[in-house]
Amino acid sequence: MPQFTKLTPNLLVASVERSLAFYVGTLGFARGMTVPDASPFVFASVVRGPVEIFLNDAVGAVHEYPAFAGKPLGCTGTLFIEVEGIDALHDHLNGAVTIVMPIETKFYGMREFAIEDPDGYVITFAERTANG
Numbered sequence: 001m002p003q004f005t006k007l008t009p010n011l012l013v014a015s016v017e018r019s020l021a022f023y024v025g026t027l028g029f030a031r032g033m034t035v036p037d038a039s040p041f042v043f044a045s046v047v048r049g050p051v052e053i054f055l056n057d058a059v060g061a062v063h064e065y066p067a068f069a070g071k072p073l074g075c076t077g078t079l080f081i082e083v084e085g086i087d088a089l090h091d092h093l094n095g096a097v098t099i100v101m102p103i104e105t106k107f108y109g110m111r112e113f114a115i116e117d118p119d120g121y122v123i124t125f126a127e128r129t130a131n132g
Contacts, residue, residue, distance in 0.1 A: 002085030002092075010054040010078040010124070012061050012068065016041040019055045029053070054080065065114065065122060067100045078114065078122045086111050086127035105129055 013019040017039055023029040023046040032045035032052065042057040062069050065078065083089055090103045090113050100122060101114035112126035 002083050002089040004081055004083050006082035008052050008054055008080040008082075010056055010080045012058040012073055013055050014058060014073055016044050016055050016057050020044045020046065023053065023055070065101060067116060067120075067122060078124045080124045080126060083125050083127055086113070086125060089125055 029046035029048040035043040042060045044055045097115040103113035105111045109131045110126045114124040
């Protein structure tokens with residue numbers, strides 16, 4: 001059975017800059033990676049101790065996760081779980097769950113796919129590639 005290695009909330013937000021300012025300035029997180037390197041951002045991460053949160057621009061995220069189209073913010077997001085053995089996990093789940101993003105290797109060095117749970121929450125499983 002594949003080994004789960006990490007869980008990272010991926011929150012859809014109206015403004016990555018505003019959310020980044022809140023998490024860093026108000027909650028004391030450290031700023032992690034941003035995409036692109038300078039504003040306006042479409043993605044950012046924040047870290048505090050072992051906790052990491054992704055902040056993802058809602059408009060751009062709909063292209064990757066069409067299931068979010070038309071849903072209000074605050075009710076959308078993914079649980080992003082890093083695993084070892086992504087292809088075996090995909091094969092195990094295929095047919096048993098609703099796959100909402102097909103398995104593929106992304107430009108940012110991850111091989112991933114996403115499923116939808118019975119309540120509509122999206123869970124992305126990902127494994128770092130040799131380039132990741």
